[in-house]
Amino acid sequence: MTTTTAATAVPLTDRSAYTRAVEQALAASAAYYGDGETALDDASYDALARGIAAYELAHPGHVRADSPTGKVGGGVAPVGEVAHTVAMLSLDNVFDAEGLVKWDASLARRIDHPVEGGYAVEPKLDGAALAARYRDGRLVQLVGRGNGTQGEDLSHAIGSIAGLPAEVPGGVTVEVRGEVLLTREQFERANEIRAAHGAKPFSNPRNGTAGTLRAKDRPYTIETTFFAYGAVELDGGGFLTGAGHEAVMDQVAALGVQTTSATEIGLRVYATLTEAQARVEEIQRLRPGLPFGIDGVVVKANAHAEQQAAGSGTRHPHWAVAYKLPPVEARTRLLAVEWNVGRTGHIAPRAVLEPVEVDGSTVTYATLHNPAFIRNTGLKVGDTVVLYKAGDIIPRVEAPMVALRTGEETDIVLPEACPGCGGDIDTSGERWECAGGASGGCGRLPSLRYAVGRDQLDIDGLGVTYLEALVEAGLVDDVADLFFLTREQLAEATGSDKRADSLLDRLAKAKEQPLNRVFCALGVVRTGRTLSREIARHFGTMDAIRAATPDELTEVNKLPGANAPKIAAHIAALGPVIDKLVEAGVNMTEPGTGDADGTGSKPLAGEAVVVTGGMHGPLAGRNRNEMNELIERAGGTASGSVSKKTTILVAGEGAGSKLAKAEQLGTRVLTEDEFAALVAEYLS
Numbered sequence: 001m002t003t004t005t006a007a008t009a010v011p012l013t014d015r016s017a018y019t020r021a022v023e024q025a026l027a028a029s030a031a032y033y034g035d036g037e038t039a040l041d042d043a044s045y046d047a048l049a050r051g052i053a054a055y056e057l058a059h060p061g062h063v064r065a066d067s068p069t070g071k072v073g074g075g076v077a078p079v080g081e082v083a084h085t086v087a088m089l090s091l092d093n094v095f096d097a098e099g100l101v102k103w104d105a106s107l108a109r110r111i112d113h114p115v116e117g118g119y120a121v122e123p124k125l126d127g128a129a130l131a132a133r134y135r136d137g138r139l140v141q142l143v144g145r146g147n148g149t150q151g152e153d154l155s156h157a158i159g160s161i162a163g164l165p166a167e168v169p170g171g172v173t174v175e176v177r178g179e180v181l182l183t184r185e186q187f188e189r190a191n192e193i194r195a196a197h198g199a200k201p202f203s204n205p206r207n208g209t210a211g212t213l214r215a216k217d218r219p220y221t222i223e224t225t226f227f228a229y230g231a232v233e234l235d236g237g238g239f240l241t242g243a244g245h246e247a248v249m250d251q252v253a254a255l256g257v258q259t260t261s262a263t264e265i266g267l268r269v270y271a272t273l274t275e276a277q278a279r280v281e282e283i284q285r286l287r288p289g290l291p292f293g294i295d296g297v298v299v300k301a302n303a304h305a306e307q308q309a310a311g312s313g314t315r316h317p318h319w320a321v322a323y324k325l326p327p328v329e330a331r332t333r334l335l336a337v338e339w340n341v342g343r344t345g346h347i348a349p350r351a352v353l354e355p356v357e358v359d360g361s362t363v364t365y366a367t368l369h370n371p372a373f374i375r376n377t378g379l380k381v382g383d384t385v386v387l388y389k390a391g392d393i394i395p396r397v398e399a400p401m402v403a404l405r406t407g408e409e410t411d412i413v414l415p416e417a418c419p420g421c422g423g424d425i426d427t428s429g430e431r432w433e434c435a436g437g438a439s440g441g442c443g444r445l446p447s448l449r450y451a452v453g454r455d456q457l458d459i460d461g462l463g464v465t466y467l468e469a470l471v472e473a474g475l476v477d478d479v480a481d482l483f484f485l486t487r488e489q490l491a492e493a494t495g496s497d498k499r500a501d502s503l504l505d506r507l508a509k510a511k512e513q514p515l516n517r518v519f520c521a522l523g524v525v526r527t528g529r530t531l532s533r534e535i536a537r538h539f540g541t542m543d544a545i546r547a548a549t550p551d552e553l554t555e556v557n558k559l560p561g562a563n564a565p566k567i568a569a570h571i572a573a574l575g576p577v578i579d580k581l582v583e584a585g586v587n588m589t590e591p592g593t594g595d596a597d598g599t600g601s602k603p604l605a606g607e608a609v610v611v612t613g614g615m616h617g618p619l620a621g622r623n624r625n626e627m628n629e630l631i632e633r634a635g636g637t638a639s640g641s642v643s644k645k646t647t648i649l650v651a652g653e654g655a656g657s658k659l660a661k662a663e664q665l666g667t668r669v670l671t672e673d674e675f676a677a678l679v680a681e682y683l684s
C-alpha cells in the first residue's frame with residue numbers, strides 16, 4: 001500500500017464511489033470544525049478532495065451542489081465572528097529541492113533581484129493557527145484562523161496554553177501569531193485524562209488540538225502549547241521595529257512568548273538557498289526525535305523590504321513557502337483484528353495491517369483503542385484505513401476510507417469471552433476488562449512479568465519461561481508467592497541449582513526495594529511508575545496507602561480524581577497479596593518520608609528537576625525511571641518537560657530542545673557530573 005503523499009488522489013471509479021467520497025469529505029470537515037476528533041487526517045482528506053476534483057473534471061454532469069471542491073474548509077469552516085487585522089494566509093507548498101529552487105527563482109523575479117536579506121528557516125508546526133492579541137500588556141483575545149478574513153473567538157482557551165503568558169512586560173499592544181499544538185507528552189497525558197473521564201481518545205495530536213481549542217465546557221482541562229511564528233501590529237501599537245522576520249521573532253521571544261527558538265529546530269537565517277536546503281534536510285533528520293509534530297519546514301525571505309516587494313496573492317504570501325515533509329500518515333488495509341489481555345485484565349483490540357512504511361519504520365500493528373472506537377468509526381475488516389504514526393507514538397488507526405469499499409468488507413467480531421482465560425468479560429465501561437481482573441488466569445502471567453521487571457522488583461533472570469513453569473506447577477499465583485519459593489522449587493523450575501541460588505539472591509534484594517517499587521509491582525489499575533512514586537511519597541507506608549479513602553487518594557499529585565475509586569477498590573482487593581508480602585518480610589516503607597530524615601534537609605528540597613540526554617560517568621546506565629527515583633530520594637520532584645516551574649535541568653549527552661528551552665527560560669543547567677556531586681550521598 002502507498003504512503004499518502006501530496007501527489008496521490010483517491011481513485012473514484014464510479015458515481016456511487018464519488019457520492020460516498022463527497023459524503024465522507026463533508027462529514028470529516030464537519031467533525032473537524034466540530035469537536036476535531038473524528039476527522040480524516042490532512043493528507044487523506046487532501047487525497048480524497050483531489051479524487052473528487054478529478055472525478056468532477058471527467059464527469060461535470062455529476063457534480064453535486066454540496067461538493068467541497070474549491071470551498072474554504074470544504075464549505076463547512078465556521079464563519080468566525082472576529083475580523084482579522086491582517087488576513088491570516090496559508091502557505092504554498094513545495095515537495096523537493098527542485099520545487100524550492102523554482103520558488104526562489106519566482107521570488108527573485110518578483111523582487112527584481114536575488115534574495116539579499118537571507119532565508120529564514122523554521123519548522124512548520126502541525127497544529128492549529130492562532131492569533132493572540134495583547135493590549136496594554138495583557139492577553140485579551142485569542143482568534144482562530146477561520147476563513148482567513150474572519151476567525152472564531154477562542155478566548156475561553158486563555159490560561160490553558162503553555163507558551164502564551166497572560167501578561168507581557170512593557171504594556172505592549174501587539175498581535176502574536178503562531179501555532180497551537182499538543183506535544184507528544186501532552187497528547188499522551190490528554191488521552192489519559194480523557195480515558196479517566198470516559199471520553200474517546202484523540203486519534204492524533206492535531207485533531208486533539210483542534211477539538212481542545214473549541215471545547216468550552218469540558219469537566220477537565222487539557223494543556224496545549226503555543227509557538228509563535230509571526231506578529232502583526234494591533235491598534236497601530238508601533239511595537240514591531242525589527243527589520244526582518246528574525247528580529248521580530250526576537251522581539252516576541254523577549255516578551256516571554258514562546259517561539260521555535262526554544263527548540264533544537266528553531267529559526268535560523270542563511271545567506272544562500274543551498275544552506276537553507278541543507279537545514280531543511282537536517283530538520284527532517286531530527287523530526288522523529290522531536291517532542292512535537294511537524295509536517296514541513298517553512299522557508300521565508302527574512303528582510304521585510306523583500307517581503308513587501310514580493311507581496312501576497314489571495315491565498316499565500318509570495319515571500320514564504322512550506323517545504324512539505326513526507327506525511328506521518330499512510331493508507332493501508334485492515335487485514336484482521338486481534339484481541340489481547342493486558343496485565344490488569346484490560347482487553348484491547350489491535351489492528352493487523354498490510355505492512356506500510358510511515359515516518360521511517362514499517363508498521364504492521366496499530367491500536368484500535370476499545371470496542372467503542374470500532375463501533376463509532378464503523379470500521380470493517382478489509383477496509384482501507386488511515387494510519388497515523390509519529391516518533392514514538394503508538395501507531396493508531398484513524399478512519400476507514402468509506403469511499404474505497406468494495407462490498408467485500410466484513411464486520412469486526414467482538415469477543416464474547418475473555419480471549420485470555422475464556423471467562424466472562426466486564427463490558428460495563430468503554431474499556432472492556434476480563435471479569436477475573438489481573439488475578440484471573442489470563443492476567444496472571446503478564447502481571448507477574450510486570451512485577452519482576454526492572455522498574456519494579458528488578459528480579460533479573462526470572463524470565464517468562466521460568467515464571468510459566470512456576471505458575472503451571474501451582475507454586476505461584478501472585479507476586480508474593482515468589483518470596484516463599486524454596487531453593488529446590490526454583491531449581492526444578494529453572495533446571496539449575498546455580499540459577500536457583502542467583503534467583504534467591506535477587507529475591508532477597510527485592511525485599512529491600514523501596515515502597516514505590518513494591519507498590520508498582522502490585523499492578524494496581526490506572527497506576528504506573530510515575531503514579532506509584534507519587535503515591536509512595538505521599539503516604540510513606542503501605543499501611544497508610546491501604547487506609548486511604550478515594551478522597552485522600554485524589555490529594556496525590558498527578559492522580560486523576562476520576563480514577564481514585566477504582567484504585568482504592570483494587571488496593572483493597574489486593575489485601576491478601578499485600579499481607580503475604582508483609583509476611584515474607586518485603587519492605588513496606590518509602591525511604592525519606594514522614595520521619596526525621598524529612599525532605600527539608602535534602603539537597604534537592606524544593607527543586608523541580610528535569611533530566612535530558614544520555615547519562616554517563618557516575619550516573620551511567622540509569623534509565624529515566626531510575627533518575628526520577630534518585631531525584632525524589634534526594635528530596636526533589638521529577639518531571640518530563642521543562643516549564644517555568646523547572647528549577648534544575650540535568651543536561652546529558654545529546655541534550656537538545658529541553659536544553660534550549662531551559663536556556664531561554666534562564667533555568668539552572670547542571671552537567672551530569674555537577675548533578676552527581678549534588679546528590680552523591682543518594683547514589684548507591
Ligand code: IVH
Nearest residue numbers: 089090091122123124125129179229298317
Ligand atoms: S507562516 C503569511 N510559519 O501553516 C504567513 N505558518 O499552511 C503564513 N504554520 O496557517 C504563515 N508553522 O497555521 C507560518 N513556521 C510557520 C508555520 C506556519 C505552521 C501553519 C500556519 C498556516 C499554515 C499554512
